[in-house]
Amino acid sequence: RCDEFGVCRCDPGWDGERCDRCALTPGCVHGSCEQPWQCTCASGWAGRFCDKDLSICSRQQPCHNGATCVMEDSGDFSCLCPEGFHGPTCQRRTGPWRRCETDVDDCTMKPCANGATCLDGVNRFSCVCPAGFSGRFCTVNLDDCASRPCLNGGRCLDRAGGFRCVCRPSFTGAACETPLRGHRLLKVTVSERRGGLSEPQLIVLLVLAAVTLGAVVLTAALVLQGHCRNCGHAPCWTSLTSSRRSRQRAQECHIKHRFSPSAGASEHPTLYHNIYPLTLHLPSNTTSTL
Numbered sequence: 001r002c003d004e005f006g007v008c009r010c011d012p013g014w015d016g017e018r019c020d021r022c023a024l025t026p027g028c029v030h031g032s033c034e035q036p037w038q039c040t041c042a043s044g045w046a047g048r049f050c051d052k053d054l055s056i057c058s059r060q061q062p063c064h065n066g067a068t069c070v071m072e073d074s075g076d077f078s079c080l081c082p083e084g085f086h087g088p089t090c091q092r093r094t095g096p097w098r099r100c101e102t103d104v105d106d107c108t109m110k111p112c113a114n115g116a117t118c119l120d121g122v123n124r125f126s127c128v129c130p131a132g133f134s135g136r137f138c139t140v141n142l143d144d145c146a147s148r149p150c151l152n153g154g155r156c157l158d159r160a161g162g163f164r165c166v167c168r169p170s171f172t173g174a175a176c177e178t179p180l181r182g183h184r185l186l187k188v189t190v191s192e193r194r195g196g197l198s199e200p201q202l203i204v205l206l207v208l209a210a211v212t213l214g215a216v217v218l219t220a221a222l223v224l225q226g227h228c229r230n231c232g233h234a235p236c237w238t239s240l241t242s243s244r245r246s247r248q249r250a251q252e253c254h255i256k257h258r259f260s261p262s263a264g265a266s267e268h269p270t271l272y273h274n275i276y277p278l279t280l281h282l283p284s285n286t287t288s289t290l
Contacts, residue, residue, distance in 0.1 A: 152177070
């Protein structure tokens with residue numbers, strides 16, 4: 001309305017010489033209005049007052065130290081900080097350090113354990129673990145006995161970064177691979193075991209062979225003694241080492257048996273028989289006559 005000639009008094013929410021311009025919301029930065037007290041944001045801006053730059057992540061790169069910039073629905077941004085940094089723009093380093101603008105050698109603190117090699121990177125480090133260890137800081141001890149390195153029945157003891165073999169009394173060496181000389185009745189090496197016979201099997205075969213040999217020697221000794229047996233007047237029989245009885249011819253041997261004179265007995269010959277020959281049946285199905 002006009003209070004005086006040529007002067008317009010605008011209603012609330014309107015402005016301009018002719019009161020044809022709407023008033024923006026107080027504080028609106030990058031916005032416009034069609035009705036009073038509006039703040040319609042221009043392209044690339046957001047927020048209640050259109051003061052949030054939607055292209056700030058790509059244009060200004062506000063996040064530091066390799067952080068990732070993420071835009072929120074509200075028009076704000078946030079920084080995803082890498083390990084070792086924090087703060088709104090990841091400008092602060094975690095820990096006692098304060099000068100975050102200078103890249104320091106992360107390996108000076110010796111974070112890698114068990115003799116591992118530390119490799120320094122940009123705001124990070126990595127550990128190259130020695131054999132037997134794993135993990136980020138090489139603190140995990142691997143089981144070195146999992147591959148069964150001890151041979152010939154040796155017992156494996158896992159140790160930090162290695163293993164130790166407790167060998168059986170008949171073997172020696174780092175992996176119990178060397179047999180001791182003169183310690184065992186049978187010397188069975190790894191190559192011999194691969195042939196199909198184990199040490200217990202060879203021992204059983206040796207015992208059976210010894211028993212068989214002993215039986216043969218004992219039988220031969222009994223046969224070769226050549227003593228006479230008193231058979232009276234009956235024929236002699238033998239069944240040693242034979243499943244059937246065979247009648248043998250006997251040679252008479254006359255040995256005088258003297259009786260005591262006080263008993264009134266007189267000398268008279270007594271008939272004895274010397275048993276021969278003796279038929280042996282060997283395990284190889286061959287018959288031998290002694």
